[in-house]
Amino acid sequence: MPTRVFPYRILERTLAKMFFQQLVTALLFCISAVSWASTSHSDSALKPSQWLEKMQRAAIEENYRGTFVFSRGEMMSSMRIVHRYQNDLEEERLTQLDGEMGEIVRRGEDVMCVFPDNRVVKLEKNKVANKVVQAFANFMPNHAFYELKVDGYDRLGDRSSVRMAVKAKDHHRYSYVLTLDQKTGLLLRSSLQNQEGKELEHFQYTQIDFPDSISDAELRPLLEGKQVTHEMIPSIKSDTRWPSQTMWSVTWTPPGFMQVNATDEPGDNVMLFSDGLATYSIFIEMIEKDLMPEGASMVGATVAYAQQLAYGDHRYAVTVVGEVPAMTAMKVAESVQPKMDQ
Amino acid sequence: MDERIKESISALMDDEVNELELQRALAQLEDEDVAEIWQRYHLARDVIRGESYAPDMSASLSIGVSQAVSEWIEQDQQPLKSDQAEDNATAYSLPRVGGLLSLAASVIFAVVFVLQNHAQHDVTFTNVAQANDQQDNALEVVANRQPKIIDQISDDQAKRLNHYLLRHAEHSMLGARQGAMPFVRVASVNSVGI
Numbered sequence: 001m002p003t004r005v006f007p008y009r010i011l012e013r014t015l016a017k018m019f020f021q022q023l024v025t026a027l028l029f030c031i032s033a034v035s036w037a038s039t040s041h042s043d044s045a046l047k048p049s050q051w052l053e054k055m056q057r058a059a060i061e062e063n064y065r066g067t068f069v070f071s072r073g074e075m076m077s078s079m080r081i082v083h084r085y086q087n088d089l090e091e092e093r094l095t096q097l098d099g100e101m102g103e104i105v106r107r108g109e110d111v112m113c114v115f116p117d118n119r120v121v122k123l124e125k126n127k128v129a130n131k132v133v134q135a136f137a138n139f140m141p142n143h144a145f146y147e148l149k150v151d152g153y154d155r156l157g158d159r160s161s162v163r164m165a166v167k168a169k170d171h172h173r174y175s176y177v178l179t180l181d182q183k184t185g186l187l188l189r190s191s192l193q194n195q196e197g198k199e200l201e202h203f204q205y206t207q208i209d210f211p212d213s214i215s216d217a218e219l220r221p222l223l224e225g226k227q228v229t230h231e232m233i234p235s236i237k238s239d240t241r242w243p244s245q246t247m248w249s250v251t252w253t254p255p256g257f258m259q260v261n262a263t264d265e266p267g268d269n270v271m272l273f274s275d276g277l278a279t280y281s282i283f284i285e286m287i288e289k290d291l292m293p294e295g296a297s298m299v300g301a302t303v304a305y306a307q308q309l310a311y312g313d314h315r316y317a318v319t320v321v322g323e324v325p326a327m328t329a330m331k332v333a334e335s336v337q338p339k340m341d342q
Numbered sequence: 343m344d345e346r347i348k349e350s351i352s353a354l355m356d357d358e359v360n361e362l363e364l365q366r367a368l369a370q371l372e373d374e375d376v377a378e379i380w381q382r383y384h385l386a387r388d389v390i391r392g393e394s395y396a397p398d399m400s401a402s403l404s405i406g407v408s409q410a411v412s413e414w415i416e417q418d419q420q421p422l423k424s425d426q427a428e429d430n431a432t433a434y435s436l437p438r439v440g441g442l443l444s445l446a447a448s449v450i451f452a453v454v455f456v457l458q459n460h461a462q463h464d465v466t467f468t469n470v471a472q473a474n475d476q477q478d479n480a481l482e483v484v485a486n487r488q489p490k491i492i493d494q495i496s497d498d499q500a501k502r503l504n505h506y507l508l509r510h511a512e513h514s515m516l517g518a519r520q521g522a523m524p525f526v527r528v529a530s531v532n533s534v535g536i
Contacts, residue, residue, distance in 0.1 A: 059521030070530050077530045081522055094522060094529055104525045111512055111525075123512060132516045139517070187521055203523060233505050260517070272513045279517060281510040290498040295490030297503055302527055304506050305489060321510040326489040 048148035048164055049140055052277075054185030055178070061085045062184050065218070066157075066208030067097070072201045072300025084214040093219045105221045114221040118228045126235035128270050131262040141276035145169050145256035151177070156188050157205050166277065171195050172254035172328045173278050174301065184210060192301045194325065200301040238269035239286035242314060243340060248284055252335035254328050273322075273332075280322025280329065284336060287317045296326035305329035311338055504528070 046054070065082045078097045083090070092106040100116035113121040141148070147167040154161055159181050166176040179189035188208065192201040245266050253259075256275040263271055271282040292306035305320045307330070318336045320329040495503065511524035 068526075070526050072527075072530065075530065079526065079529060083522070092522060092525075094525055096529055102529065104529050106515075106525070109512075109516075111508075111515075113508070123508060126509075128513060128516075132513075187523075190523065201527075203526065233508065236509065261513075270509075272516075274517055279510075279514045281506075281513050283506060283509070290496070290502055292499055292502060292506075293492050293495060295492045297492045297495060299503070299507065300527065300530075302507065302510070304503055319506055321506045326491070330487075330489040 046150075048150055048166075051150070051162060051164055051180055051185065052140060052148070055180050055187055058181070058185040059187065060090055062186055062210060063212065063214050064184075064186060064208055064210050065214065066205045068203060068205040068208075070201075070203050075300075078206075082214060082218045084219060086214075091219050093221065101222070103221050105219070107219075112221070114223060118223065118226050119231060120221075120223070120228050121231045121233060123233050124235045126270065127268065128261050128272060131264075131268075132272065133260050133262065139258070139260065139274060139276045141166065142256050145173065145275060146175075146277065153182070154179075156181075157208055159183070159188065159208070161188055168195065170255065171325060173256070173275060173324055174200070176277070181208075186210075192323065236270055236283045236285055238267040238284070239316060240267075241286070242338065245340070247339045249337060249339050250282065250332060250335045251337060252331055254324070254332070278323050280320055280324050280332065282332065282336060283319045283321070285317050285319075287315050291317050292319060296329065298326065303329045305333050307333040307336075309334070309336065314338070 063084050063086075065080075067078065067080050069076060069078045071077075080095045080097055082093045084092075089108055090106070091108075092104075094104040094106075096102045102116055103114040105112045105114060111123050115121070145168065147165070147169060149165050151163040151165045154163065156179055160183065161179050162182050164176075164178045164180065166178060168175045175193045175195075177189075177191040177193070178187060180186065181188050186208075187203075189204040190202070191199055193199050247266055248263060248269060248271065250271065253273065254275070257273045257278075257280075258275075259271055260274050261270070261272040262268075269284040271284075273280050273282070287308055291308070292304060294306050294308060297304045297306070301323045303320070303322065303324065303326045305326060307318045307320075309316055309318060316338075318333045320333045322329065507528050511528045514524035
């Protein structure tokens with residue numbers, strides 16, 4: 001009987017096949033890893049300022065829906081948001097999920113507040129939106145006033161994210177820790193802190209997705225078939241008792257802030273300032289009843305500083321509203337004065 | 343020391359000095375004796391009023407205050423504070439507005455007081471701006487100014503506040519910095535409603 005030869009050739013072919021399969025698998029894995037790494041690396045190569053630009057674009061141009069929590073101090077609330085960008089039109093619907101459900105619905109620059117008692121409140125159109133300079137949209141925070149750096153990468157809501165530290169270099173503004181979705185740049189989490197490191201405001205998505213399309217129904221407020229009442233919030237009226245050519249100016253502006261709307265006509269009584277990240281509005285009006293008491297009313301990170309001033313025989317009320325320290329708002333308010341000579 | 347100088351300093355603190363006396367006082371303030379008198383008068387006033395000033399020793403003042411004040415006095419366009427502002431004496435404690443001269447006096451006081459106490463570390467200001475805001479330091483230091491924090495408002499005032507917040511959110515939206523954040527802030531306000 002011949003000696004049975006161990007089937008080395010079969011074994012060789014089998015081993016070779018196995019080896020080849022494993023080699024292919026390994027190669028495929030390596031290619032994927034390199035591809036992922038190169039993608040991540042290209043994102044991580046973005047400068048902090050580029051991440052902020054990406055964040056700004058995403059806020060406007062992405063379709064997204066999600067649920068988030070917002071807290072300031074002891075107060076915490078959860079909300080749902082739906083945002084669509086279609087045919088150059090930005091639409092948004094913000095719904096409160098705690099307590100009675102109120103909503104804010106936005107279509108372009110038209111804003112509507114919907115209350116649980118079927119009251120619909122809109123803002124009267126004002127000139128500010130028409131006179132905002134184009135530069136506002138492109139105005140990025142200056143390195144002279146903020147230290148920007150990428151702090152790290154992690155995952156948030158099952159999405160890869162990048163964390164950025166935006167640290168104020170002086171006491172005229174607050175600091176931020178921003179967490180952005182790595183793919184789209186959308187802001188997923190935000191922590192606003194004062195100079196002492198105390199968190200004044202926190203915002204964080206608990207769930208978010210980015211659908212290709214969003215239906216009109218998702219952007220409609222819950223008013224279908226209900227009897228509603230409509231109200232209009234008037235714009236901040238200027239005081240017509242001033243000489244007709246009176247215009248307004250501020251003699252002190254915190255470093256790094258610039259006015260981003262034109263107030264080049266007599267009667268323009270609303271000024272808007274930004275440093276590329278923080279914003280404050282100045283409202284100038286006549287003194288009347290129910291004005292805010294003089295001083296700082298704090299609503300989380302937002303201050304509303306009210307001041308009454310006099311110029312000769314004329315008296316006027318200034319209110320500075322923004323996400324800046326109360327001291328900054330106070331100094332701005334005190335510096336508002338009329339310009340009589342044209 | 344010339345008694346007239348002491349009288350000028352005293353009158354300056356009481357807002358009862360004319361321009362000639364002010365100029366004389368400004369010219370004399372570099373004199374150490376005069377500066378000491380200035381300091382003692384202000385300390386005495388502080389004790390009577392129950393106020394305290396705490397200069398930050400790290401702040402450095404390098405502005406020509408006397409010159410700046412002199413120039414300011416020549417101008418006549420500084421808004422005056424309202425009567426209501428003068429009554430708010432708790433934390434909003436600017437010097438009583440008797441005119442530009444009061445503010446000038448306070449600025450001069452800041453320079454002299456801080457310079458005199460820099461080596462002694464007798465007192466320290468609180469809440470003084472950083473060294474890179476030296477011009478702001480002068481006014482903040484002298485008055486120990488802090489914005490008055492409002493903790494109670496009426497329902498009508500709350501409604502007005504909401505209007506401001508909504509308008510400001512509308513403005514912030516125009517810059518599209520943080521997406522829906524401006525309106526999130528408004529929506530989270532639990533108040534009598536807009």
